[in-house]
Each structure stands twice: as C-alpha cells, then as structure tokens.
Amino acid sequence: MKIAIMGAMYEEITPLLEFFKTYETIEYANNRYYKASYQGLELIIAYSKIGKVNASLTASTLIEKFGAEKLLFSGVAGALNPALKVGDLVVATRLAQHDVDISAFGHPFGYIPEGCVYVQTDETLVHIAHRVAKAQGLKLVEGIIATGDQFICDSTKKEWIRSTFQADATEMEGASVAVVCDALHVPFCVFRAISDAADMDAGFSFDEFLVSSAQESAKLILAMLDELKR
Numbered sequence: 001m002k003i004a005i006m007g008a009m010y011e012e013i014t015p016l017l018e019f020f021k022t023y024e025t026i027e028y029a030n031n032r033y034y035k036a037s038y039q040g041l042e043l044i045i046a047y048s049k050i051g052k053v054n055a056s057l058t059a060s061t062l063i064e065k066f067g068a069e070k071l072l073f074s075g076v077a078g079a080l081n082p083a084l085k086v087g088d089l090v091v092a093t094r095l096a097q098h099d100v101d102i103s104a105f106g107h108p109f110g111y112i113p114e115g116c117v118y119v120q121t122d123e124t125l126v127h128i129a130h131r132v133a134k135a136q137g138l139k140l141v142e143g144i145i146a147t148g149d150q151f152i153c154d155s156t157k158k159e160w161i162r163s164t165f166q167a168d169a170t171e172m173e174g175a176s177v178a179v180v181c182d183a184l185h186v187p188f189c190v191f192r193a194i195s196d197a198a199d200m201d202a203g204f205s206f207d208e209f210l211v212s213s214a215q216e217s218a219k220l221i222l223a224m225l226d227e228l229k230r
C-alpha cells in the first residue's frame with residue numbers, strides 16, 4: 001500500500017525523514033517529495049509550505065502523481081479548546097475553512113456552494129489512531145479543526161472561530177487537504193500537536209514548541225504505520 005505523509009513545514013516531516021534515514025528525493029512543482037519504504041509500505045512524504053493553496057497542491061500531487069492510497073497529515077496547531085495544552089495530540093474528526101465568508105448571500109461561514117462547511121476524516125483511520133495512541137500511552141483527543149490562511153494570535157478572533165465552528169484547534173492547511181482527499185476518494189486523517197493557544201502569546205509559544213510538538217505528532221504517525229502495515 002502507498003501511504004502519503006504530509007506536513008506543512010520542514011520541522012513537521014523532519015522527525016520522519018530522520019527515522020527512515022534512507023529515501024529518494026524527487027523535485028516536482030517547486031517542491032520536494034521523499035520516497036521511502038517501511039516494512040512493506042511504500043511511503044511518499046512531503047511538506048507543502050504554509051497555507052491552504054500550497055497544501056492543496058501538495059495533497060493533489062501526492063495522490064495524482066505519486067499514487068497515494070491513504071494520506072496522513074502530521075503537524076502542529078493552535079488550541080481553541082481551553083482543555084488543550086501545548087504538546088496535546090488532536091485527531092480531526094472534521095475540518096472547516098474558517099476564512100471562507102460569503103455570508104452576504106445568506107450562507108453560513110465556511111460554506112462554499114456545491115460543497116459543505118465540514119469535511120469528515122476517515123473513521124477507520126481515526127479508530128486505528130485511538131488504538132495506537134492507547135497502546136503507546138499517548139493521550140489523543142478527537143476534535144474539530146478550523147483552517148484558514150491566518151496565524152491566529154488574538155483572543156477575540158480565536159473565540160469567534162471556536163464558537164462559529166465548534167472548533168477545538170486551528171491551523172492553516174488541514175481543511176484544504178480534506179477537500180482534496182474527499183474529492184479524490186482517498187481516506188485521510190489530520191493529526192496535530194498543540195504548539196500554542198492561538199492568543200497574544202501564540203507567536204512566542206509557537207517558536208518555542210514547534211519542534212517538540214511536531215515530534216509528538218510524528219511519533220503517532222510512526223505508530224500508525226506499524227498498525228497499517230498489518
């Protein structure tokens with residue numbers, strides 16, 4: 001089986017590349033894609049660069065050019081749910097684009113005609129993630145993720161996203177990857193470890209915890225692969 005593992009930033013896939021050690025690098029569409037194999041699984045790994053447009057291009061490429069049959073996203077996010085602290089792991093059940101606004105026409109925030117506000121992740125992958133996290137002693141919570149092309153570092157904006165989308169965490173790629181995977185019928189899942197609280201200190205917190213939180217998320221991805229190879 002061919003599995004895509006995707007991050008947004010270099011730091012989010014580095015723990016995986018360091019783990020696999022040997023991989024082939026392919027340059028395509030202003031980006032690098034890394035082919036590796038792990039216990040019979042073919043892996044294709046990439047970081048998209050930040051934001052929904054880059055993430056859509058990378059997810060589409062992973063599927064259409066490299067033939068990924070499942071996609072796992074690994075990265076960091078800002079917490080909207082006050083129960084989530086730095087380092088906590090979230091698996092998305094559904095994702096929405098918080099910066100889509102055609103409410104002037106009476107549509108709900110996040111809604112695009114012929115689409116829907118939320119895209120659901122693959123139930124089987126979420127189920128496997130829970131089993132794996134439990135076996136590894138990792139705390140994993142399910143949540144709604146709200147995605148937009150903005151680094152959220154403001155309490156008022158944060159509360160608006162939380163209350164409008166009932167979202168638990170916010171980031172800048174997940175929902176666009178979800179739209180691509182959903183349209184191309186590729187089962188996918190988005191994992192995020194909390195790097196900050198999306199408040200006025202978010203920038204400092206992000207800089208301090210990006211690497212350690214990205215490692216937490218990557219750890220879960222590796223454990224998922226052990227399960228998926230069966």
Ligand code: SAH
Pocket residue numbers: 008009050051075076077078079150151152153170171172173195196197198199202206
């Ligand atoms: N420091 C980086 C920019 C990071 S943008 C630079 O200067 O290049 C934040 C990244 O982490 C995005 O990929 C996003 O998905 C995620 N993220 C973490 N916390 C976030 C927050 N509070 N709001 C939005 N995205 C966040």
